[in-house]
Amino acid sequence: MTVPQRRKSDLFPPVPAALPEGDDEDRLLHAVEGAATFGLSPVVLSLAALDWAVHLANAPYRRLHLARLWVEQWRRLMAAAAGEPAITPSPGDHRFSAPAWRQFPYDLLHQAFLLTDEWWGRATTRVRGTTPVNERIVAFSARQWLDMMSPSNIPWLNPEVIEATRTSGGRNLVQGFCNFLADLGAGEGSRAAARFAVGRDLAVTPGKVVLRNDLMELIQYAPATSSVHAEPLLIVPAWIMKYYILDLSPENSLVRYLVRQGFTVFCISWRNPGADQSDVTFDDYRRLGIIAALDVIETITGTAKTHVLGYCLGGTLSVIAAAALARDRQDRLASLTLLATQTDFTEAGGLQIFITESQVTFLEDIMWARGTLASTQMAGAFQLLRSNDLVWSRAVRNYLLGVQDQPNDLMAWNADATRMPYRMHAEYLRRLFLDNDLAEGHFPVDGRPVSVDDIAVPMFIVGTETDHVAPWHSVYKLHLLNKGDITFVLTSGGHNAGIVSEPGHPNRHYAIKRRPVRETYIGPDEWLTEARQRDGSWWPAWSEWLAERAGPKVEPPPMGGGRKGSKPLADAPGTYVFEK
Numbered sequence: 001m002t003v004p005q006r007r008k009s010d011l012f013p014p015v016p017a018a019l020p021e022g023d024d025e026d027r028l029l030h031a032v033e034g035a036a037t038f039g040l041s042p043v044v045l046s047l048a049a050l051d052w053a054v055h056l057a058n059a060p061y062r063r064l065h066l067a068r069l070w071v072e073q074w075r076r077l078m079a080a081a082a083g084e085p086a087i088t089p090s091p092g093d094h095r096f097s098a099p100a101w102r103q104f105p106y107d108l109l110h111q112a113f114l115l116t117d118e119w120w121g122r123a124t125t126r127v128r129g130t131t132p133v134n135e136r137i138v139a140f141s142a143r144q145w146l147d148m149m150s151p152s153n154i155p156w157l158n159p160e161v162i163e164a165t166r167t168s169g170g171r172n173l174v175q176g177f178c179n180f181l182a183d184l185g186a187g188e189g190s191r192a193a194a195r196f197a198v199g200r201d202l203a204v205t206p207g208k209v210v211l212r213n214d215l216m217e218l219i220q221y222a223p224a225t226s227s228v229h230a231e232p233l234l235i236v237p238a239w240i241m242k243y244y245i246l247d248l249s250p251e252n253s254l255v256r257y258l259v260r261q262g263f264t265v266f267c268i269s270w271r272n273p274g275a276d277q278s279d280v281t282f283d284d285y286r287r288l289g290i291i292a293a294l295d296v297i298e299t300i301t302g303t304a305k306t307h308v309l310g311y312c313l314g315g316t317l318s319v320i321a322a323a324a325l326a327r328d329r330q331d332r333l334a335s336l337t338l339l340a341t342q343t344d345f346t347e348a349g350g351l352q353i354f355i356t357e358s359q360v361t362f363l364e365d366i367m368w369a370r371g372t373l374a375s376t377q378m379a380g381a382f383q384l385l386r387s388n389d390l391v392w393s394r395a396v397r398n399y400l401l402g403v404q405d406q407p408n409d410l411m412a413w414n415a416d417a418t419r420m421p422y423r424m425h426a427e428y429l430r431r432l433f434l435d436n437d438l439a440e441g442h443f444p445v446d447g448r449p450v451s452v453d454d455i456a457v458p459m460f461i462v463g464t465e466t467d468h469v470a471p472w473h474s475v476y477k478l479h480l481l482n483k484g485d486i487t488f489v490l491t492s493g494g495h496n497a498g499i500v501s502e503p504g505h506p507n508r509h510y511a512i513k514r515r516p517v518r519e520t521y522i523g524p525d526e527w528l529t530e531a532r533q534r535d536g537s538w539w540p541a542w543s544e545w546l547a548e549r550a551g552p553k554v555e556p557p558p559m560g561g562g563r564k565g566s567k568p569l570a571d572a573p574g575t576y577v578f579e580k
Contacts, residue, residue, distance in 0.1 A: 030362055031369035040354070041362035048137035055129040066123055073115040080111050087114045092466075095152040095393060100159035109151050117146050133356050140353045153392050161400045168402075175402030183398070196249070196412035199573055203244035205256045207572030210266075210560035211296045215280065215288040217269045217574040218296055221255060223556035225262045230551030231334050232264040232301050234293055238313035239270035239285065242416045242577055245496060246311065248409040252502040254539065261543045263550065264557060266297055268314075270418070272579040275371025278422040282317075282431070283445065285424065290321040294332055301557045305334040307550060311499065312470065315341025316432065319478075320443060322457070323450035335549050337460040337542065339499050340470045343452055344439035344477040345432050350468045355433040363429065367422035374419060410496065439481060452481040460545055462489045462538060464498030476524040479515065487514040487545060490528065491538045503537045510538040 033042060056063065080086035089096055096110040124139040151157040155165075155173075164172040196202050211218035235255070237243040246267070247255040258265050268289055273280060290308070297306050310318030315338040322336055342348055348355070367373045397403050405411075437443040441451050459482070463472030472490055479486060491498045491510035501508050513531035515522075522530070534541070560568035 027365040027368050030365035034362065034366040039363060039366060041359045044137065044356055044358045044362070045141060047358070048134035049141075051134040052124065052127055052130050052138045055127050056123075059128060062127065066119075069122060070119060073119050077108065077112055077115055081108055086111045087118065089114060095150060095396075098160050100163060103159065106151075106157075106159045109157060113146075113149075113151055120146060133352075136353050137356075147392055150392065152396055155400050158396065158400065161396070164401050172402035173400070175404075176399040179398045179402065179404055195407045196409045198242075198244065198416070198577055201249060202409055202412065203247045203573035203577060204250060205247050205253055205259065205572065208559050208568035209269075209570040209572065209574040210300065210568055211292065212569055212574075212576075213288050213292060214277070215271050215273075215285060216293075217271075217569075217576045218293050219267045219269055219572045219574060220300065220560055220568075221259050221265045221267070221572065222559060223264065224256075224259045225556075227553035228262050228264045228556045229547060230554045231303055231305055231307055231549075232266060232297055232557075233258065233307045233309060233546070233550070234290070234297060235265065235267040236290055236293075236308060236310040236314040236318050237268065237270070238311055238315075239418060240313055240420070241418060242272075242413065243267055243269045244573065244577065245413050245500065247573075248413060248500060252409070252500055252505070254500070254502075257502065257539060258543070261547070262553065263546070264301060266293060268293055269574050269576050271576045272418045273372055273421045274419070278367075278371035280421040280424050282424045282427040285317055286321050286324070286445070290318065298332075300560060303551075305332060307335045307337070307546060308333055309337040309339065310341055311339040312341060312495070313428075315339060316343060316438070319343050319452060319455070320438065320445065320450060322455045323452055324445040326454035326456060327445075327448070327450050333457050335458050335460070335546070336455065337462075337546070338475075338478070339462045340464055340467055340475060340495050341461070342470045342474050342477075343481055344474065345436050346439070347471060347474040347477070348433060349471045349474060351433070355429060357434065360426070360429045360434055364422075364426050367420070367425060371422055372419035373422070373425050410500065414496075439477070452478070453483060455482055456484055458485040458487070458549060460487045460489070460542055462491060462499065462542075464491055464493050464495060466493065467495045467498065469495045473524050476527070479521055483518050485514070485517050487512065488527065488531075489538050489541065490531070501537045501539065503539055505537055508537050509533065509535050510541070512538070512541055 034040075076086040096114075100106060101110050120142050121139070124142050125135060127135065130138075155161045161172070205221055207219045207221035209217045210220045235243075235246060237246060247253045250256055255265055255267060270285075270289070271277075294306055298304065308318050308322070310316070318336060318338065319341070322333055325332055363373065394405070398405065431437045431443060435442070438450075438452065441449055443450055459478070461475060461478060463470070463475035465472065467475075476488065479488070489510050489512045491501060492508055493499070493501060511528060511531035511533050513527060
């Protein structure tokens with residue numbers, strides 16, 4: 001007699017179609033988790049630690065090497081006790097630069113910490129088999145814990161704090177506590193914003209809003225010369241922060257500088273999106289931003305071509321828009337200037353630490369629940385990349401030494417953060433950071449891919465030496481994606497301070513070199529040895545480059561009038577810049 005076989009469907013009956021899959025509930029759970037973990041996925045951290053630990057456990061000879069290295073670190077520390085310096089901080093580490101740290105016992109204390117830090121750096125890197133992504137996460141996590149445990153952060157182990165407390169009778173700690181309460185209530189950025197107000201101290205270059213839509217306001221700046229170059233300039237800033245990074249105080253405003261050089265300048269002021277704009281796409285920023293601006297600029301000026309400057313994410317969007325225009329044979333751009341802009345994201349700096357499939361999915365769930373990515377999470381991510389300088393050193397200075405930082409215009413701008421729409425930011429993280437679609441020719445515009453190599457206008461590209469967001473080697477990779485006329489500049493400073501580098505700014509320098517069309521590629525390090533080194537600001541070199549391509553001098557165009565006779569909507573800086 002044959003025994004009937006039970007079918008798989010009998011053992012595991014199908015789930016009723018009406019039963020929810022639980023995705024939405026899980027997303028809400030992840031959003032709650034994100035509030036407690038500052039947006040970092042606990043799964044990502046756990047899997048990275050497990051990957052590293054298991055591979056290290058299966059590498060007995062590597063563990064033996066690390067044990068020997070630990071003994072060597074102790075030997076170096078004992079030598080330091082006998083008067084021989086064991087280790088010196090890295091060039092950018094100023095925590096132990098005060099003379100008091102070179103006196104006993106603080107010299108041994110900080111050298112013990114640096115030796116431990118060096119050992120953990122070796123232990124968390126080059127463990128065979130660990131994926132590069134997980135290695136970066138483990139090394140980053142170890143760095144955060146070590147920076148937190150530095151003796152410079154502990155008041156009774158920091159000789160500077162001890163001396164300040166002794167000489168002031170503890171007033172430094174009282175003042176530090178007052179600083180802490182002030183930051184807790186309003187924040188350092190709020191104090192800077194009170195000192196530097198938008199429309200009063202910042203973003204005061206005269207102009208008019210000549211276009212307003214759901215995503216941006218377009219500002220046309222009033223001419224400062226009797227004649228201007230025939231072809232106008234459009235500035236496309238990043239929408240991660242407010243546009244006036246390029247129009248700070250009058251003395252360091254790039255917009256004001258350009259107007260005084262005889263250029264007709266337009267600038268996009270992006271809206272600070274709310275939850276009602278969660279479905280705004282990356283391409284919406286191209287259509288309602290750059291393309292809409294070009295249409296209005298052509299109407300006002302009567303010129304068919306516009307020079308475009310893109311900064312950071314605004315630069316990436318400008319490249320995509322330029323590639324799409326070239327693909328569709330629309331000859332609307334005269335040149336393209338890119339500031340700290342990435343087009344190939346394989347070496348995208350410190351932010352790569354946060355970009356994995358699991359982490360992006362976790363962020364998507366957080367943004368899905370809120371409609372946007374909160375500005376505090378963006379700011380927190382950037383601070384973590386340089387927690388030593390931006391978190392702990394500042395905390396020691398403000399809360400333990402009682403020294404309050406003097407607010408400046410850049411601090412006020414930095415505190416004026418914006419949100420990111422859910423859909424746009426998800427597309428940005430996935431298509432550019434995670435999949436690198438733009439560099440690989442897969443990024444679609446209107447359903448068809450675009451190629452950076454199609455862009456045929458001359459380009460001026462600026463990278464900064466200490467950029468932790470868009471490292472200059474990554475910015476330089478545009479040379480691999482486009483064979484056109486590229487002038488590359490490497491300037492001193494970081495992602496923001498290197499760009500806001502007005503003439504007369506002390507201790508500034510830059511290197512510059514042009515690569516003509518179709519010339520043989522050279523690598524970034526070789527480029528640096530061949531480039532001309534100059535002192536001062538890069539602004540005049542770019543202004544001269546732009547003037548050579550912007551046409552003859554003509555009478556300034558009307559302010560927002562154009563051939564259709566439309567009236568300006570408001571005075572600069574407009575209304576969107578004030579949205580919180």
